[in-house]
Amino acid sequence: MTVLGVDQLQAILVDSFPGNVVPRVEEVSDDFVLLSQAIDTQHGRPGGTLSGPTMMMLADTAAWMAIMSHIGPVLLAVTTSLHIDFLRKPELRDVMARARVLKLGRRLAVAEVEMFSRGRTEVVAKAQVTYSLPSPGSDS
Amino acid sequence: MTVLGVDQLQAILVDSFPGNVVPRVEEVSDDFVLLSQAIDTQHGRPGGTLSGPTMMMLADTAAWMAIMSHIGPVLLAVTTSLHIDFLRKPELRDVMARARVLKLGRRLAVAEVEMFSRGRTEVVAKAQVTYSLPSPGSDS
Amino acid sequence: MTVLGVDQLQAILVDSFPGNVVPRVEEVSDDFVLLSQAIDTQHGRPGGTLSGPTMMMLADTAAWMAIMSHIGPVLLAVTTSLHIDFLRKPELRDVMARARVLKLGRRLAVAEVEMFSRGRTEVVAKAQVTYSLPSPGSDS
Amino acid sequence: MTVLGVDQLQAILVDSFPGNVVPRVEEVSDDFVLLSQAIDTQHGRPGGTLSGPTMMMLADTAAWMAIMSHIGPVLLAVTTSLHIDFLRKPELRDVMARARVLKLGRRLAVAEVEMFSRGRTEVVAKAQVTYSLPSPGSDS
Numbered sequence: 001m002t003v004l005g006v007d008q009l010q011a012i013l014v015d016s017f018p019g020n021v022v023p024r025v026e027e028v029s030d031d032f033v034l035l036s037q038a039i040d041t042q043h044g045r046p047g048g049t050l051s052g053p054t055m056m057m058l059a060d061t062a063a064w065m066a067i068m069s070h071i072g073p074v075l076l077a078v079t080t081s082l083h084i085d086f087l088r089k090p091e092l093r094d095v096m097a098r099a100r101v102l103k104l105g106r107r108l109a110v111a112e113v114e115m116f117s118r119g120r121t122e123v124v125a126k127a128q129v130t131y132s133l134p135s136p137g138s139d140s
Numbered sequence: 141m142t143v144l145g146v147d148q149l150q151a152i153l154v155d156s157f158p159g160n161v162v163p164r165v166e167e168v169s170d171d172f173v174l175l176s177q178a179i180d181t182q183h184g185r186p187g188g189t190l191s192g193p194t195m196m197m198l199a200d201t202a203a204w205m206a207i208m209s210h211i212g213p214v215l216l217a218v219t220t221s222l223h224i225d226f227l228r229k230p231e232l233r234d235v236m237a238r239a240r241v242l243k244l245g246r247r248l249a250v251a252e253v254e255m256f257s258r259g260r261t262e263v264v265a266k267a268q269v270t271y272s273l274p275s276p277g278s279d280s
Numbered sequence: 281m282t283v284l285g286v287d288q289l290q291a292i293l294v295d296s297f298p299g300n301v302v303p304r305v306e307e308v309s310d311d312f313v314l315l316s317q318a319i320d321t322q323h324g325r326p327g328g329t330l331s332g333p334t335m336m337m338l339a340d341t342a343a344w345m346a347i348m349s350h351i352g353p354v355l356l357a358v359t360t361s362l363h364i365d366f367l368r369k370p371e372l373r374d375v376m377a378r379a380r381v382l383k384l385g386r387r388l389a390v391a392e393v394e395m396f397s398r399g400r401t402e403v404v405a406k407a408q409v410t411y412s413l414p415s416p417g418s419d420s
Numbered sequence: 421m422t423v424l425g426v427d428q429l430q431a432i433l434v435d436s437f438p439g440n441v442v443p444r445v446e447e448v449s450d451d452f453v454l455l456s457q458a459i460d461t462q463h464g465r466p467g468g469t470l471s472g473p474t475m476m477m478l479a480d481t482a483a484w485m486a487i488m489s490h491i492g493p494v495l496l497a498v499t500t501s502l503h504i505d506f507l508r509k510p511e512l513r514d515v516m517a518r519a520r521v522l523k524l525g526r527r528l529a530v531a532e533v534e535m536f537s538r539g540r541t542e543v544v545a546k547a548q549v550t551y552s553l554p555s556p557g558s559d560s
Contacts, residue, residue, distance in 0.1 A: 052200055052219045057193035079192045080528065081501055081550065083223045083363040085390050085408050087383040102406055103367040107527055108500065108552070110365050112392075112406060126382055126392060128365050128406060130501065130550075132528070220388065221361055221410065223503040225530050225548050227523040242546055243507040247387055248360065248412070250505050252532075252546060266522055266532060266548060268505050270361065270410075272388070332480055332499045337473035359472045363503045 002028055002069045009033070009065050012073060023061055023097070032100045033066040036118060039092055050090040055115055055125050058097045059084055063111035063129035066099035071109075076134045080108070084127040094118035099129075107133055142168055142209045149173070149205050152213055163201055163237070172240045173206040176258060179232055190230040195255055195265050198237045199224055203251035203269035206239035211249075216274045220248070224267040234258035239269075247273055282308055282349045289313070289345050292353055303341055303377070312380045313346040316398060319372055330370040335395055335405050338377045339364055343391035343409035346379035351389075356414045360388070364407040374398035387413055422448055422489045429453070429485050432493060443481055443517070452520045453486040456538060459512055470510040475535055475545050478517045479504055483531035483549035486519035491529075496554045500528070504547040514538035519549075527553055 004012075006025045013022040027034040037058050039050060060079055068074060096116050103110040108130055115125040144152075146165045153162040167174040177198050179190060200219055208214060236256050243250040248270055255265040284292075286305045293302040307314040317338050319330060340359055348354060376396050383390040388410055395405040424432075426445045433442040447454040457478050459470060480499055488494060516536050523530040528550055535545040 052222070053193060053197035056196045056200075056222065060192055060196075078229070079226055081223070081225045081503075082192070082196065083221070083408060083501075083503060085221045085382065085410065086219055087390060089218070102365065102403055110367055110406075123382055126390075126408060128363065128408060130365065221363075223361075223363060223548065225522065225550065227530060242505065242543055250507060250546075263522055266530075268503065268546060268548060270505065332502070333473060333477035336476045336480075336502065340472055340476075358509070359506055361503070361505045362472070362476065363501070365501045366499055369498070 002030060003072050004028070004069050009069060012068065012075070013061070013065070016075065023058055025065065026096070028069050032098050033062060033069050035062045035065060035097045035099070037095050037097070039094055050092060050095055052086060055086070055090070055095065056082065056084055056127075058095060059113040059115065059125070059127035060129060062097035062099035062113045063127070064131065066101050066111045067104070067109045067131055070101055070104060071133075074133055077109070077131045079129060080132045081130045082127060084125055086125050088122060088124045090115075090124040091117050091120075095124070102128075105133075107135065109133055142170060143212050144168070144209050149209060152208065152215070153201070153205070156215065163198055165205065166236070168209050172238050173202060173209050175202045175205060175237045175239070177235050177237070179234055190232060190235055192226060195226070195230070195235065196222065196224055196267075198235060199253040199255065199265070199267035200269060202237035202239035202253045203267070204271065206241050206251045207244070207249045207271055210241055210244055211273075214273055217249070217271045219269060220272045221270045222267060224265055226265050228262060228264045230255075230264040231257050235264070242268075245273075247275060249273055282310060283352050284308070284349050289349060292348065292355070293341070293345070296355065303338055305345065306376070308349050312378050313342060313349050315342045315345060315377045315379070317375050317377070319374055330372060330375055332366060335366070335370070335375065336362065336364055336407075338375060339393040339395065339405070339407035340409060342377035342379035342393045343407070344411065346381050346391045347384070347389045347411055350381055350384060351413075354413055357389070357411045359409060360412045361410045362407060364405055366405050368402060368404045370395075370404040371397050375404070382408075385413075387415060389413055422450060423492050424448070424489050429489060432488065432495070433481070433485070436495065443478055445485065446516070448489050452518050453482060453489050455482045455485060455517045455519070457515050457517070459514055470512060470515055472506060475506070475510070475515065476502065476504055476547075478515060479533040479535065479545070479547035480549060482517035482519035482533045483547070484551065486521050486531045487524070487529045487551055490521055490524060491553075494553055497529070497551045499549060500552045501550045502547060504545055506545050508542060508544045510535075510544040511537050515544070522548075525553075527555065529553055
C-alpha cells in the first residue's frame with residue numbers, strides 16, 4: 001500500500017533540490033515507483049552515452065521515492081550504501097528508473113532499482129540501495 | 141610507477157567534461173591519486189551536508205584517474221560497477237578522494253577510494269570501483 | 281533460450297564439488313534458474329537462523345548456473361564481484377535462490393539472485409554477482 | 421582502543437561455531453584484526469585455487485571480529501550487506517584477512533577487509549561489510 005502518490009512525491013523532489021532540474025515521477029504503484037530523467041547534452045559522455053553519475057543519482061533518488069511512497073515523507077533519511085552494476089551503454093535519451101522496496105525495517109530500508117532507456121526493455125544498470133531511516137535520538 | 145602526473149591528469153579531466161567544473165588533481169604518487177572537489181551550495185543537501193551523488197561522482201572520477209596514472213590515457217574505459225558505503229555526514233566543505241589501484245588486469249581494473257573532508261582524517265565514505273578497459277574488438 | 285537443462289546443470293555441480301553436498305537444481309527456464317539448498321544444523325547460527333556464508337555460497341552458485349544455462353559449460357568462469365544485502369532472518373529451513381541473468385557480454389556476465397525460504401515469498405537476501413568469462417589467452 | 425584481545429576473540433569464534441574449524445585470530449591491534457584460515461583440499465576449486473565462498477566467509481568473520489575488538493561481544497550483530505571484489509586467484513595456501521573498522525555507529529558498523537595469501541603482500545580480494553548492531557527492542 002502506498003501513502004504518497006505521484007504529485008506528492010514530485011513536490012518533495014522539487015522542494016528538496018531547489019533550483020535543480022529533478023527527475024519526473026511517472027508512476028507510483030504498490031510494487032514500484034517509476035522515475036524518468038530527461039537527458040540533455042550535459043549528461044553525456046564521450047561516445048554519445050549517458051554518464052554513470054547521472055545514473056547513480058537517479059538510482060539513489062528512485063530508491064528514496066519508493067521508500068517514501070510506503071512510509072510517507074522521511075526527508076532526513078540518508079543513503080548508507082549504494083551498489084550499482086552498469087550493464088550496457090545507454091543511449092543518449094531519457095532514462096527510466098523503476099525502484100522496488102525489498103525491505104522496510106524500522107531502521108533500514110533497502111530498494112532495488114532497474115534502469116532502462118525510455119521505450120526500451122533492456123536493463124542498462126541495476127542498483128541496490130540502502131537507506132537509514134531517522135528515529136528519535138538516533139545517530140545513525 | 142606512474143606514467144601520468146598531476147598536470148596531465150588534470151588536462152584529461154578538463155577535456156573530458158567541457159563546460160563543467162571538474163575536481164582538482166592535487167597529488168599523484170605510486171600509491172594513490174588525490175583529488176579535491178570544491179563544494180558550493182549546489183552540492184548541498186538539507187541539513188548542511190554534502191550530497192551523496194557528489195561523492196559518488198568524485199569516487200568514480202578518482203578511480204579512473206588512479207588507473208590512468210598507471211597505464212596512461214584510457215578515455216574509453218567504462219565503469220562496470222561501483223559500491224559505496226556512506227559512513228558519516230561530511231561537512232559542507234571541500235571533499236577529498238584518495239584512490240588506490242587494487243588490481244590492474246588486461247580487461248578489468250579495480251580501485252578503492254577513501255573520501256574525507258579537507259583538513260580532516262575521518263573517512264566519510266569508502267568506495268570500490270571496477271573499470272572495464274578497452275581492448276581491440278572487445279564488447280566487454 | 282537455454283542450452284543446458286536441470287540434469288546437465290546438476291551434473292556440473294556434482295562434478296565441480298566432489299564429496300560436497302551441493303544445491304539442487306530445481307528449475308531452469310528462459311528467465312531464471314531456481315536452486316534449493318537443504319539446510320541442516322551445520323548451516324545454522326545462534327538464534328536458529330541460516331548463516332550468511334551459506335547464502336553467499338548459494339547466491340554465487342545460482343548466478344553461475346544461470347549464466348551457464350544460457351551459454352553452456354564455462355567451468356573456468358570466475359566470480360569477480362558479489363554484492364549481497366541481507367534483508368530478513370531466514371527460517372532454518374530450505375532456502376531457494378532464483379537467479380536471473382542481467383547481462384551476457386563476451387567478457388563479463390552479471391546476474392541477480394533473489395533468495396527466499398521454501399514455501400515463502402518474502403525475499404530474505406538479494407545479490408548481484410559478476411562473473412568473468414574465460415577467453416583465449418585472457419588473464420582477465 | 422581495543423576491549424577484546426586475541427584469546428577472547430578466538431574463544432568467541434570457537435563458541436559460536438561448535439564443531440566447525442574456525443579461522444585463527446592472529447593479531448589484534450587498535451587499527452586492525454588479522455585472521456588466518458588454514459586451507460585444506462575441501463576449500464579448493466578446479467585449477468588449484470581457493471573457493472570464493474571460503475573468502476566471503478572469512479571476510480564476514482574478520483569484519484565481525486574487528487567490530488567486537490572495539491565494542492566487546494555483540495553476538496547478535498548481523499551482517500546487513502557484504503560487497504567483495506575478487507582481484508586475483510589466490511594460491512592454495514593459508515589465506516589472511518586484515519579487517520579495519522571504518523565506522524562504529526550506534527546502529528551500524530562498517531569494516532573493510534583485505535585478503536592475501538600468507539607470506540604475500542598482493543591483495544587477492546577486498547571486501548566492505550556492514551553489520552547491524554543490536555539495540556533494545558530493535559528489529560533493525
